[in-house]
Amino acid sequence: MTRYTASHWGIYEFDETETSPKLRPLRSDPDPSMIGLYQLDEKLLESRVARPAIRKSWLEHGPGARPELRGKEPFVQVEWAEAFNIVATELKSVIKEYGNSAIFGGSYGWASAGRFHHAQSQVHRFLNCIGGYVRHTGSYSLGAAHVILPHIAGTVSDLSAQHTTWDVLAEHTKLFVTFGGVPTKNAQSSPGGAGHHRVGPGLKEMARKGVRFVNIGPCNDNLDAECHAEWIHCRPNADVALMLALAWQIHADDAHDRDFLARCTVGFEKFLPYLLGEQDGIAKTPEWASRLTGVPSKRIVELAREMAETRTIVNVAWSLQRAHNGEQAFWMAITLAAMLGQIGLPGGGFGVGYGPMNTNGSPHRQLSGPTFSQKENPVQDYIPCARIADMLLNPGATFPHDGKLRTYPDIQLIYWAGGNPYHHHQDLNRLGRAWQKPRTIIVHDPFWTASAKRADIVLPVTTAMERDDIGYATQEGFLVAMRQIVEPFADARSDFDIFSGIAERMGVQHNFTEGRNDTEWLSYLYEDMRARWKKRDVDCPDFETFWEQGLVDLGEHASPRIMFEAFRSDPAKHPLKTPSGLIEIFSGTIASFDLSDCPGHAAWFEPREWLGSTNAAPDALHLLSDQPARKLHSQLDASPYSAAGKVGGRECIYMNPADAEARGVGHHDTVEVCNGRGRCLAAVHITDQIMRGVVRISTGAWYDPDETGLDLHGNPNVLTLDIGTSSLGQGCAAQTCLVFVRGTTNTRSPNPFKAPELL
Ligand SMILES: Nc1nc2c(c(=O)[nH]1)N[C@H]1C(S)=C(S)[C@@H](COP(=O)(O)OP(=O)(O)OC[C@H]3O[C@@H](n4cnc5c(=O)[nH]c(N)nc54)[C@H](O)[C@@H]3O)O[C@H]1N2
Numbered sequence: 050m051t052r053y054t055a056s057h058w059g060i061y062e063f064d065e066t067e068t069s070p071k072l073r074p075l076r077s078d079p080d081p082s083m084i085g086l087y088q089l090d091e092k093l094l095e096s097r098v099a100r101p102a103i104r105k106s107w108l109e110h111g112p113g114a115r116p117e118l119r120g121k122e123p124f125v126q127v128e129w130a131e132a133f134n135i136v137a138t139e140l141k142s143v144i145k146e147y148g149n150s151a152i153f154g155g156s157y158g159w160a161s162a163g164r165f166h167h168a169q170s171q172v173h174r175f176l177n178c179i180g181g182y183v184r185h186t187g188s189y190s191l192g193a194a195h196v197i198l199p200h201i202a203g204t205v206s207d208l209s210a211q212h213t214t215w216d217v218l219a220e221h222t223k224l225f226v227t228f229g230g231v232p233t234k235n236a237q238s239s240p241g242g243a244g245h246h247r248v249g250p251g252l253k254e255m256a257r258k259g260v261r262f263v264n265i266g267p268c269n270d271n272l273d274a275e276c277h278a279e280w281i282h283c284r285p286n287a288d289v290a291l292m293l294a295l296a297w298q299i300h301a302d303d304a305h306d307r308d309f310l311a312r313c314t315v316g317f318e319k320f321l322p323y324l325l326g327e328q329d330g331i332a333k334t335p336e337w338a339s340r341l342t343g344v345p346s347k348r349i350v351e352l353a354r355e356m357a358e359t360r361t362i363v364n365v366a367w368s369l370q371r372a373h374n375g376e377q378a379f380w381m382a383i384t385l386a387a388m389l390g391q392i393g394l395p396g397g398g399f400g401v402g403y404g405p406m407n408t409n410g411s412p413h414r415q416l417s418g419p420t421f422s423q424k425e426n427p428v429q430d431y432i433p434c435a436r437i438a439d440m441l442l443n444p445g446a447t448f449p450h451d452g453k454l455r456t457y458p459d460i461q462l463i464y465w466a467g468g469n470p471y472h473h474h475q476d477l478n479r480l481g482r483a484w485q486k487p488r489t490i491i492v493h494d495p496f497w498t499a500s501a502k503r504a505d506i507v508l509p510v511t512t513a514m515e516r517d518d519i520g521y522a523t524q525e526g527f528l529v530a531m532r533q534i535v536e537p538f539a540d541a542r543s544d545f546d547i548f549s550g551i552a553e554r555m556g557v558q559h560n561f562t563e564g565r566n567d568t569e570w571l572s573y574l575y576e577d578m579r580a581r582w583k584k585r586d587v588d589c590p591d592f593e594t595f596w597e598q599g600l601v602d603l604g605e606h607a608s609p610r611i612m613f614e615a616f617r618s619d620p621a622k623h624p625l626k627t628p629s630g631l632i633e634i635f636s637g638t639i640a641s642f643d644l645s646d647c648p649g650h651a652a653w654f655e656p657r658e659w660l661g662s663t664n665a666a667p668d669a670l671h672l673l674s675d676q677p678a679r680k681l682h683s684q685l686d687a688s689p690y691s692a693a694g695k696v697g698g699r700e701c702i703y704m705n706p707a708d709a710e711a712r713g714v715g716h717h718d719t720v721e722v723c724n725g726r727g728r729c730l731a732a733v734h735i736t737d738q739i740m741r742g743v744v745r746i747s748t749g750a751w752y753d754p755d756e757t758g759l760d761l762h763g764n765p766n767v768l769t770l771d772i773g774t775s776s777l778g779q780g781c782a783a784q785t786c787l788v789f790v791r792g793t794t795n796t797r798s799p800n801p802f803k804a805p806e807l808l
């Protein structure tokens with residue numbers, strides 16, 4: 050009998066009559082991801098957490114004991130009952146002594162698919178049941194965008210729902226200009242579960258219909274070869290300068306769409322003096338941009354003319370805003386598209402962005418799926434998620450965010466379920482110093498990740514393969530009855546069972562469980578969703594039928610979608626959710642914040658570190674740390690599929706032949722990559738798909754430092770910069786980073802997946 054499971058990488062099938070079931074891609078998926086096939090691989094078992102474990106000094110001497118030994122001493126395994134008592138006692142004690150605003154429960158991370166066993170919902174609901182916690186806002190994905198976009202065009206979620214569908218792009222777009230490609234490796238995933246993978250097929254169809262692709266940026270392997278893109282080498286983090294010059298040329302040619310600017314936007318007249326240099330004496334001409342970007346000015350002029358003459362869409366990868374002043378890249382891309390005046394026309398306008406996930410360009414509706422309520426959080430304090438080390442290092446200090454001045458709380462306890470800060474955060478050595486601040490760190494994870502190894506209390510969680518759940522992601526096409534495939538590993542329990550056990554000891558069990566067990570919750574959440582969807586004319590079978598049938602195909606949205614079509618036709622009747630209801634080329638709100646690093650219109654700022662800097666050493670290289678092709682973040686890094694992308698067990702550093710030659714290093718040599726923040730080893734991969742002066746290490750290699758702090762495995766976050774994108778967004782700025790690369794004789798093998806010593 051065919052059964053199903055959902056994962057971020059897609060839906061997989063298995064035969065429940067097999068004694069050891071194997072995963073197969075969903076038969077109807079036109080472009081399945083290989084990543085998820087490895088979820089049951091036995092290689093993953095080496096790093097599974099078997100039993101609740103407490104760091105030795107913490108257990109023997111109490112909370113706060115020897116925080117500098119986190120990650121460096123053995124754990125003592127305990128029974129669940131003892132673990133529940135210890136956690137409950139410590140939570141009560143911290144709340145009594147310091148209050149709930151001493152608990153950081155932001156718990157950022159992707160965890161697993163499945164709407165009920167969604168780790169963040171579980172941990173947030175539990176912490177709310179005990180009086181609340183300090184939360185986070187935004188994401189590492191789109192930290193800057195989450196703050197800037199609502200001021201200028203609408204929320205990230207609104208825009209995601211509106212992206213023009215792939216069929217329309219294939220039919221109508223003539224020129225697809227993308228900054229940062231459209232990486233199909235990234236489109237393997239959607240948070241909560243990709244359904245049919247549509248980006249690869251979408252691009253192929255566009256290529257078949259003769260769309261011309263121009264890929265601007267430091268890499269060219271982020272757009273399928275079949276697109277036959279023209280690659281314009283542009284220095285990392287200099288995209289805004291190039292966009293400004295395109296805008297300058299379009300204006301100089303009098304090719305900007307005055308009617309569209311007048312009807313659908315506000316503030317072009319306030320942006321224009323900046324563009325022309327009337328304010329700062331610097332006209333943003335192609336010659337000006339050429340010096341900053343390395344792109345010949347003639348090419349900029351020609352491209353501007355081509356864009357104005359033909360049906361053009363401007364796309365930006367999310368990585369552009371994961372950089373210092375990343376807000377500007379999105380603002381300027383939308384400003385440029387507004388000047389072209391094709392927003393709301395089929396195949397024109399902008400994308401923010403096509404490619405980062407399977408979602409954008411989806412023909413499916415935005416519907417909120419089964420939702421396990423997180424309840425209300427009485428604590429008001431929050432941080433933008435990427436400011437965690439700042440918060441821990443500077444309790445009581447103030448910081449600006451979206452026009453307000455806020456205060457960092459004084460954190461005594463961190464509770465993490467479903468994320469891996471030692472994967473996702475920048476400047477891991479700095480995080481290591483900050484990580485010593487709280488007296489207690491509690492982590493739930495199926496695996497001995499770098500974060501689990503550095504916690505005080507580690508509670509073993511089941512994987513999605515080991516429990517029943519409901520799979521659904523908004524704008525994807527399926528509801529999935531996720532059937533348990535294997536028994537839980539060792540003593541692992543679901544987050545729900547763990548929190549129920551702790552809640553019981555804290556006297557809030559009924560509040561947390563509402564008297565339902567996990568099976569009862571599944572049917573309850575499903576029926577609740579079914580009733581909501583019925584009101585929107587979406588019919589689904591009852592829970593029993595759904596559970597037996599395994600999949601519900603939600604079908605596609607009725608008609609092809611064109612972003613902002615209705616808005617364009619009548620902006621007064623279909624306003625955007627911005628203060629003016631129009632696209633804000635100038636934002637009075639942002640201008641009123643009076644920020645030196647984010648004025649009222651898009652502008653160019655030199656990033657803290659980049660190749661154009663006069664301070665950059667001649668042999669410095671710009672390090673990009675993109676998303677890994679063979680895993681999702683740190684998840685499944687131990688799988689054979691991820692291992693096949695490494696050399697000598699180490700992550701690769703992609704490098705231009707000229708840079709390798711200048712350093713005397715060859716293909717597959719081990720090198721040391723370093724800067725003032727940290728050092729790691731990586732294996733050289735020489736390719737002409739990355740421009741000179743730029744190197745790239747994908748994220749995801751489990752952090753594995755030796756005694757000197759040298760990471761042996763190739764984790765780029767030992768090198769990245771931990772600053773906010775700007776005082777507006779305070780997002781993650783990982784793509785702003787200079788490094789040095791040199792040959793090394795150190796070939797010590799990494800051993801990242803080994804469990805810590807257990808007593
Ligand atoms: N340098 C650099 N750094 C980056 C980025 C970059 O571009 N460059 N990108 C950033 C981005 S966009 C993101 S989104 C982050 C991603 O960062 P994270 O989302 O933190 O990374 P994951 O590896 O997905 O972590 C998920 C963790 O949840 C665990 N898990 C899975 N299922 C469950 C469950 O049911 N319960 C519990 N308790 N745990 C579970 C997994 O084992 C894993 O340890 O990384 C960011 N970091």
Ligand SMILES: Nc1nc2c(c(=O)[nH]1)N[C@H]1C(S)=C(S)[C@@H](COP(=O)(O)OP(=O)(O)OC[C@H]3O[C@@H](n4cnc5c(=O)[nH]c(N)nc54)[C@H](O)[C@@H]3O)O[C@H]1N2
Nearest residue numbers: 190228229235266271285286366367368405675676681682
């Ligand atoms: N397989 C896989 N897919 C994933 C993920 C994963 O871990 N694995 N993570 C998912 C998540 S959480 C997210 S947020 C998305 C992220 O999606 P993105 O942020 O779009 O992805 P990245 O791979 O970080 O970067 C995309 C491309 O931009 C290039 N780039 C970097 N800096 C610059 C720059 O300054 N200018 C220009 N022009 N290009 C630049 C990078 O080299 C890369 O080729 O991906 C999602 N998809």
Ligand SMILES: [Mo]
Nearest residue numbers: 188189190191
């Ligand atoms: Mo992300």
